[in-house]
Amino acid sequence: MSEALTSFQEYLKKMNYYRRVISLLDWDMYTQTPRKGYEGMADAFSYFSTEYFTLATSRELEDLLDKLSRQEEFDQLSPVMSYTVRTMKRDMERDKRIPKDFFTALVDAQSASRQAWQDAKQAADFSLFAPHLEKMIEMTAKKCAYTDPGREVYEVLLDQYEEGMDSATIDRIFEELKEGLLPLVSQILAAPQPDSDRFRGPHNCNAQKEVQDLLLRYIGFSHDAGVTGESEHPFTMGFSNGDVRITNHFREDDAISAMFSAIHEGGHAIFEQNVSPDCQGTPAEDCCYMGIHESQSRFYENILGRNKNFWIPVYPKIQKLLPAFQDITLEDFYQEINHVQNSFIRTDADEVTYCLHIILRYEIEKAIFRDHVPVSGLPALWNQKMQEYLHITPSNDAEGILQDMHWSAGDFGYFPSYLLGSIYDGMFLNALEEELGSVDKLLANGEILSITRWLKENIHQYGSLRLPKEVIASVCHKELSAKPLLDYFRKKYTEVYHL
Amino acid sequence: MSEALTSFQEYLKKMNYYRRVISLLDWDMYTQTPRKGYEGMADAFSYFSTEYFTLATSRELEDLLDKLSRQEEFDQLSPVMSYTVRTMKRDMERDKRIPKDFFTALVDAQSASRQAWQDAKQAADFSLFAPHLEKMIEMTAKKCAYTDPGREVYEVLLDQYEEGMDSATIDRIFEELKEGLLPLVSQILAAPQPDSDRFRGPHNCNAQKEVQDLLLRYIGFSHDAGVTGESEHPFTMGFSNGDVRITNHFREDDAISAMFSAIHEGGHAIFEQNVSPDCQGTPAEDCCYMGIHESQSRFYENILGRNKNFWIPVYPKIQKLLPAFQDITLEDFYQEINHVQNSFIRTDADEVTYCLHIILRYEIEKAIFRDHVPVSGLPALWNQKMQEYLHITPSNDAEGILQDMHWSAGDFGYFPSYLLGSIYDGMFLNALEEELGSVDKLLANGEILSITRWLKENIHQYGSLRLPKEVIASVCHKELSAKPLLDYFRKKYTEVYHL
Numbered sequence: 001m002s003e004a005l006t007s008f009q010e011y012l013k014k015m016n017y018y019r020r021v022i023s024l025l026d027w028d029m030y031t032q033t034p035r036k037g038y039e040g041m042a043d044a045f046s047y048f049s050t051e052y053f054t055l056a057t058s059r060e061l062e063d064l065l066d067k068l069s070r071q072e073e074f075d076q077l078s079p080v081m082s083y084t085v086r087t088m089k090r091d092m093e094r095d096k097r098i099p100k101d102f103f104t105a106l107v108d109a110q111s112a113s114r115q116a117w118q119d120a121k122q123a124a125d126f127s128l129f130a131p132h133l134e135k136m137i138e139m140t141a142k143k144c145a146y147t148d149p150g151r152e153v154y155e156v157l158l159d160q161y162e163e164g165m166d167s168a169t170i171d172r173i174f175e176e177l178k179e180g181l182l183p184l185v186s187q188i189l190a191a192p193q194p195d196s197d198r199f200r201g202p203h204n205c206n207a208q209k210e211v212q213d214l215l216l217r218y219i220g221f222s223h224d225a226g227v228t229g230e231s232e233h234p235f236t237m238g239f240s241n242g243d244v245r246i247t248n249h250f251r252e253d254d255a256i257s258a259m260f261s262a263i264h265e266g267g268h269a270i271f272e273q274n275v276s277p278d279c280q281g282t283p284a285e286d287c288c289y290m291g292i293h294e295s296q297s298r299f300y301e302n303i304l305g306r307n308k309n310f311w312i313p314v315y316p317k318i319q320k321l322l323p324a325f326q327d328i329t330l331e332d333f334y335q336e337i338n339h340v341q342n343s344f345i346r347t348d349a350d351e352v353t354y355c356l357h358i359i360l361r362y363e364i365e366k367a368i369f370r371d372h373v374p375v376s377g378l379p380a381l382w383n384q385k386m387q388e389y390l391h392i393t394p395s396n397d398a399e400g401i402l403q404d405m406h407w408s409a410g411d412f413g414y415f416p417s418y419l420l421g422s423i424y425d426g427m428f429l430n431a432l433e434e435e436l437g438s439v440d441k442l443l444a445n446g447e448i449l450s451i452t453r454w455l456k457e458n459i460h461q462y463g464s465l466r467l468p469k470e471v472i473a474s475v476c477h478k479e480l481s482a483k484p485l486l487d488y489f490r491k492k493y494t495e496v497y498h499l
Numbered sequence: 500m501s502e503a504l505t506s507f508q509e510y511l512k513k514m515n516y517y518r519r520v521i522s523l524l525d526w527d528m529y530t531q532t533p534r535k536g537y538e539g540m541a542d543a544f545s546y547f548s549t550e551y552f553t554l555a556t557s558r559e560l561e562d563l564l565d566k567l568s569r570q571e572e573f574d575q576l577s578p579v580m581s582y583t584v585r586t587m588k589r590d591m592e593r594d595k596r597i598p599k600d601f602f603t604a605l606v607d608a609q610s611a612s613r614q615a616w617q618d619a620k621q622a623a624d625f626s627l628f629a630p631h632l633e634k635m636i637e638m639t640a641k642k643c644a645y646t647d648p649g650r651e652v653y654e655v656l657l658d659q660y661e662e663g664m665d666s667a668t669i670d671r672i673f674e675e676l677k678e679g680l681l682p683l684v685s686q687i688l689a690a691p692q693p694d695s696d697r698f699r700g701p702h703n704c705n706a707q708k709e710v711q712d713l714l715l716r717y718i719g720f721s722h723d724a725g726v727t728g729e730s731e732h733p734f735t736m737g738f739s740n741g742d743v744r745i746t747n748h749f750r751e752d753d754a755i756s757a758m759f760s761a762i763h764e765g766g767h768a769i770f771e772q773n774v775s776p777d778c779q780g781t782p783a784e785d786c787c788y789m790g791i792h793e794s795q796s797r798f799y800e801n802i803l804g805r806n807k808n809f810w811i812p813v814y815p816k817i818q819k820l821l822p823a824f825q826d827i828t829l830e831d832f833y834q835e836i837n838h839v840q841n842s843f844i845r846t847d848a849d850e851v852t853y854c855l856h857i858i859l860r861y862e863i864e865k866a867i868f869r870d871h872v873p874v875s876g877l878p879a880l881w882n883q884k885m886q887e888y889l890h891i892t893p894s895n896d897a898e899g900i901l902q903d904m905h906w907s908a909g910d911f912g913y914f915p916s917y918l919l920g921s922i923y924d925g926m927f928l929n930a931l932e933e934e935l936g937s938v939d940k941l942l943a944n945g946e947i948l949s950i951t952r953w954l955k956e957n958i959h960q961y962g963s964l965r966l967p968k969e970v971i972a973s974v975c976h977k978e979l980s981a982k983p984l985l986d987y988f989r990k991k992y993t994e995v996y997h998l
Contacts, residue, residue, distance in 0.1 A: 017546045020539065021520040028523060036724040037742025040519065047516045206705045225535040243536025 002076070004067040011061060012084070016281055018052040020239055027237050031229040031247060042111050050104045057096040065089040083465050084282040094147035102146070106139050110409050117408030124398035126379050129408070134375045136410045137368055154369040157413030161290040162420060164469050167366070169480065170416055173423060174359050177482040181355055182389070184489060185340065188352070191497040194335040198328060203255035207321045211255070212248060212262040214321070218314055219300055220452035221266045225273050233347075233405065234261040236268035236297075238286050241277065244269040255322055256337060257348065260301055267300030268293060270452060274460035284463040290414060292468050294421030295428065296455065302351040303425050303488075304451065308334040309443035338496045342390040344399040351422070352489055356389040358419040361404075365412055420468075426485030427476045428459075501575070503566040510560060511583070515780055517551040519738055526736050530728040530746060541610050549603045556595040564588040582964050583781040593646035601645070605638050609908050616907030623897035625878050628907070633874045635909045636867060653868040656912030660789040661919060663968050666865070668979065669915055672922055673858050676981040680854055681888070683988060684839065687851070690996040693834040697827060702754035706820045710754070711747060711761040713820070717813055718799055719951035720765045724772045732846075732904065733760040735767035735796075737785050740776065743768040754821055755836060756847065759800055766799030767792060769951060773959035783962040789913060791967050793920030794927065795954065801850040802924050802987075803950065807833040808942035837995050841889040843898040850921070851988055855888040857918040860903075864911055919967075925984030926975045927958075 025045040033041050055061065067073060068085045077085060113132035120129035144156040158165055212228065231247040238244040246265035250258050271293060272286050279285040287293045304310050311318075311330055319325045325333070340350045346357040364381060367373040373381060382401040383393050394400030406414050432454055433439060442451055458475050472480055493499065524544040532540050554560065566572060567584045576584060612631035619628035643655040657664055711727065730746040737743040745764035749757050770792060771785050778784040786792045803809050810817075810829055818824045824832070839849045845856040863880060866872040872880060881900040882892050893899030905913050931953055932938055941950055957974050971979055992998065 014546075017543045020543045021524070021547065024523055024527060025520070028527075032726050032728075034722065034724055034726050034742055036721075036740075037738055040739045040742060044516045044519045047513070048520065222535075223533065225533055227531050227533050229531075239536055240539045243533055243539060 002073060004064055004073060005077070005081070008064045008068055008085075011055075011064060012281060015052065015055050018048055018055060022048050022052060023237055023239060027229070027245060030231045030235070046104065046107050046111065049107050050100070053095070053098075053100065053103050057092060057098075057100075061088075062092060062096070065092060078278075079465065080278050080282055080284055083284050087283055087464075097146045097149075098143060099146075102139075102142070106143065106410070109135055109139055113408045113410070114405065117402070117405060121398050121402045124396040124402070126397040126402060129402060130375050133378075133407060136407065137375070137412070140410050140412055141369065152370075154366060154413065157365075157369070158416065161414050161417050162292075162468055163289060164467050165291065165416075165420065170362065170420070173480060173482045174362060174416075174419065177355055177419075177423070177486065178359055178389075180482070180486040181352065181489070184486075184493065185342075185352060185356070187499055188340045188493055188497050189342070191499060193341070194332070194339050196336060196339060198332075199256060199324075199336055200253045201255060201322075201324050202252040203322050203324055205250040205252060208250045208255050208258050210321050211259060211318055214314065214317060215259060215262050216266045218448065219263060219266050219304070220270050220449050222273055226269050234265050236265045236272070238269070238272040240280060241273050241275050241285060244272040255324075259318075260305060260337070263305040264297045264301040267297035270300070270455075271296040271460045274452075274456040275463040276461045279463040279465070284465050286463060288464045289468045289471075290417035291420030291424065292459070292471055294417050295424035296421075296459065298418070298421045299425045299428060299455070302422065303429050303439070304443065304448065306337050306351060307439065307443055309440045310448070312444050313446040313448075335496065338493070340493065340497075342392050344386075344392065344394050345403055347403075352493065353390060355419055355422065358415055360385045360389055361415040362419075365415065369412065423480070423482050423485050424468075424472065426482070426488050427472065427478060427480070428455075429488060430484050431458075431476045501572060503563055503572060504576075504580070507563045507567055507584075510554075510563060511780060514551065514554050517547055517554060521547050521551060522736055522738060526728070526744060529730045529734070545603065545606050545610065548606050549599070552594070552597075552599065552602050556591060556597075556599075560587075561591060561595070564591060577777070578964065579777050579781055579783055582783050586782055586963075596648075597642060597645045601638075601641070605642065605909070608634055608638055612907045612909070613904065616901070616904060620897050620901045623895040623901070625896040625901060628901060629874050632877075632906060635906060636874070636911075639909050639911055640868070651869075653865060653912065656864075656868070657915065660913050660916050661791075661967055662788060663966050664790065664915075664919065669861065669919070672979065672981045673861060673915075673918065676854055676918075676922070676985060677858055677888075679981070679985040680851065680988070683985075683992065684841075684851060684855070686998055687839045687992055687996050688841070690998060692840070693831070693838050695835060695838060697831070698755060698823075698835055699752045700754060700821075700823050701751040702821050702823055704749040704751060707749045707754050707757050709820050710758060710817055713813065713816060714758060714761050715765045715768075717947065718762060718765050718803070719769050719948050721772055725768050733764050735764045735771070737768070737771040739779060740772050740774050740784060743771040754823075758817075759804060759836070762804040763796045763800040766796035769799070769954075770795040770959045773951075773955040774962040775960045778962040778964070783964050785962060787963045788967045788970075789916035790919030790923065791958070791970055793916050794923035795920075795958065797850075797917070797920045798924045798927060798954070801921065802928050802938070803942065803947065805836050805850060806938065806942055808939045809947070811943050812945040812947075834995065837992070839992065839996075841891050843885075843891065843893050844902055846902075851992065852889060854918055854921065857914055859884045859888055860914040861918075864914065868911065922979070922981050922984050923967075923971065925981070925987050926971065926977060926979070927954075928987060929983050930957075930975045 022045065025041055025048065029038060029041045029045070065085060065088055068077065068081075069089055074082060074085065109132075113129075113136050116132040117129050120126060140157070141153050144151070144153045148156045155166060158167060158170070209228075213223070216228070217223070225242045226244040226246065229245060229247045230249065232249060234246070234248045236244065236246045246262075246269050248258050248261050248265065275285055275287070308330065311333065315330050315333065319328075338350065340352050342353060343349055346354065346361075349357055360382070363385060364378065367381060368378070379397055379401050386400070387393055404415075406412075429439065432451065436442060436450065436454055439451065442448065459471060462471075466474065469480075472478070521544060524540055524547065528537060528540045528544070564584060564587055567576065567580075568588055573581060573584065608631075612628075612635050615631040616628050619625060639656070640652050643650070643652045647655045654665060657666060657669070708727075712722070715727070716722070724741045725743040725745065728744060728746045729748065731748060733745070733747050735743065735745045745761070745768050747757050747760050747764065774784055774786070807829065810832065814829050814832065818827075837849065839851050841852060842848055845853065845860075848856055859881070862884060863877065866880060867877070878896055878900050885899070886892055903914075905911070928938065931950065935941060935949065935953055938950065941947065958970060961970075965973065968979075971977070
């Protein structure tokens with residue numbers, strides 16, 4: 001091994017130690033830090049984030065990357081190392097243009113903004129959050145101007161979460177989807193609806209945790225390489241492929257929500273647990289393409305989890321753990337988990353109207369960064385689009401524009417990933433069935449782990465090594481299109497709602 | 500503020516960030532890291548521990564401490580800052596003599612030794628642990644030779660956990676206690692004993708967690724400034740007075756053990772939560788004198804928790820949460836929690852024979868470091884002393900010399916702290932009753948929080964600012980003696996066992 005490569009790998013190790021404690025502080029703040037201990041954790045988070053930034057933009061790292069990028073060195077590198085050197089060099093060239101003071105100010109502003117968003121949401125008062133949102137928009141634009149001078153801000157943001165995906169492509173497929181969905185939703189809503197009241201429990205929260213463990217094991221999550229925690233909003237956080245963590249939120253009146261959060265986050269976690277060990281300790285070890293990442297969580301949650309056959313092997317066990325389900329047949333349960341309705345909250349939405357929730361956010365993000373709509377005008381824009389796509393108007397901003405935390409942390413451009421994930425899923429489903437045969441049959445036979453293996457083989461193991469476009473091309477051998485997803489919706493809901 | 504003081508405080512902040520992530524890694528490894536993620540956490544722990552050591556022994560810190568130690572600067576310092584400068588200067592002078600390579604090797608050896616101890620305990624096979632124990636003894640002696648050249652190793656170790664306490668004093672009071680206890684225990688064991696089988700449950704573990712929360716709130720633990728977790732062995736870990744964490748271990752067949760662990764760790768935690776905010780961010784903020792620390796946990800656990808009146812306000816609530824206690828009267832419960840018996844496991848021992856478990860360990864530690872008894876001879880020595888003091892012989896080393904983790908991490912000299920804590924408690928009890936009147940009455944009237952307030956006022960708020968001897972002098976105005984503890988035992992057990 002060359003001297004430069006040895007030094008680089010040592011340097012990478014050190015960066016990983018910092019990343020690890022930053023993640024651990026974050027994990028702790030979300031899952032367990034007591035109220036009075038929060039500030040101390042947040043200060044440490046800010047300190048180590050800045051230290052990490054210094055490491056990631058140091059002259060020393062730049063030199064190492066330069067050396068390893070020379071043709072004769074680069075040609076010797078393993079595929080994982082060449083990916084690592086290439087992407088780190090690109091990121092360093094962008095990031096080193098960010099002044100360190102600005103970076104620290106951004107971390108601190110994010111922290112204050114997240115806090116303000118929480119307060120504003122609790123009080124259902126957008127005015128408490130508005131100045132922070134303004135600041136996040138301004139600082140995000142400024143950050144993009146540093147990293148990608150001359151490029152349009154929103155394109156930079158999209159690229160950051162789904163490399164190679166531009167707004168022209170997204171516009172095209174989202175339009176295609178919107179045109180197909182709006183009439184389908186109208187048709188569904190005109191049909192008779194199931195009675196949701198029967199599902200309100202109460203369901204013991206400890207029993208729900210047992211259901212979660214059962215579902216996670218069922219879909220292929222390894223408890224040796226992951227743990228579960230609790231937080232206000234469910235999320236997944238990976239430390240390595242040997243330690244991937246998910247959280248959930250349990251409520252006595254809604255066991256179904258926690259089940260589907262478990263399956264969704266479990267899907268993210270299985271992805272990270274399944275990344276090849278070769279990628280460990282490098283940027284390839286977790287998937288940095290959020291559309292691809294979401295495609296896996298949503299594949300488990302929707303394509304598999306909202307399929308009736310998924311439940312055949314496990315529903316009786318769930319009925320034992322949650323006695324309130326004993327009087328509910330699998331058929332009725334299936335109807336409820338596919339109950340389409342126009343609702344306010346994205347995370348509670350069914351898989352069909354969910355798409356419209358994302359399209360709305362995507363259009364508002366474009367309005368912010370492209371049309372420069374002022375922050376004061378955003379709640380009205382939100383409500384107008386809710387009316388247009390879902391025919392309902394939030395009674396306050398907590399169930400409207402304040403519902404999601406993403407913008408409070410400056411995560412603009414992330415939302416489209418969710419829907420891209422579903423669009424990819426339509427295509428993956430076709431590819432999977434071509435190879436393994438009917439998903440219905442596999443699930444009904446209790447062979448869900450053969451699906452997990454297929455996903456590992458075709459998608460998970462590569463981590464970040466393949467770009468989203470490359471994943472689609474190699475798995476589906478087709479151009480990106482929303483048609484498979486639309487076809488899946490039409491076929492499924494014609495049957496569910498007897499259309 | 501002088502320039503040196505400003506720089507020093509900045510430096511202290513940085514050291515605290517490192518201490519925080521080291522503790523957080525430790526907390527995580529004990530409470531939740533999944534099996535396959537352990538190595539990654541341990542590597543980061545070792546990295547940041549070494550970085551911290553570098554910070555704590557740097558030329559920069561030495562210069563700052565030198566500057567602040569000059570008379571004209573030192574006289575300007577607040578009491579907390581002068582304590583901080585004085586102790587850090589002393590520690591730095593010791594620690595800087597430790598070679599960095601040796602320090603890293605020690606951290607790694609501790610990690611390997613803890614792992615080996617776990618395996619050995621599980622297999623009940625001392626030979627698996629023996630080479631690691633030898634190494635820990637050798638490295639501990641070597642470390643003391645670096646930090647305190649020329650001083651006797653075991654005196655250095657005692658001083659490290661209970662500053663100002665020497666083996667001559669400990670010998671004197673432990674002898675006093677042993678002479679008083681051996682006949683008392685014989686007398687108790689000759690009396691009729693309660694029936695422990697009635698308490699075996701099963702007790703639902705989630706209900707036990709509710710009991711824990713109830714007990715913690717009852718004794719004054721703040722859930723705003725602390726959280727609870729689970730681990731194989733209960734422990735307390737403080738991040739700041741706004742974030743003090745305790746763990747417990749729940750077993751269906753023994754609810755009493757978890758209750759008393761909760762009260763014990765709760766006592767440690769209340770101490771740290773109650774340290775004055777002035778001490779925050781300095782070495783004074785947690786109490787570094789383990790005898791004083793244990794005196795507080797043991798005061799709650801034994802002096803209060805094993806008093807019948809403690810339970811009057813809460814026992815009915817516990818009976819509701821744990822139905823197996825519904826048929827057990829408070830009187831029977833009281834007998835059981837004061838059931839004296841010769842047993843193998845220290846942490847399960849009653850408060851009386853517990854003292855003998857500690858005296859045994861203290862004598863073995865002296866045999867190791869003073870008489871250089873070889874590691875191969877220690878299991879026999881252990882068993883011989885068990886027979887001498889408790890008249891029983893362990894059937895294997897897991898319930899003998901392998902039971903405690905302390906030595907596996909090189910924590911020699913810690914054990915005496917537990918018993919010193921109880922001896923202090925005898926004295927504190929007298930002082931408290933002189934000021935507040937009968938503890939029995941306070942507890943029976945549900946005024947336990949007035950006791951917590953007294954402890955805060957007289958002990959907790961000072962953190963590490965006062966040496967153990969100073970605490971005793973200012974709270975008790977008396978010389979250290981085991982007599983008050985012996986008097987407490989004699990009076991209490993004459994009544995419990997109708998002697």
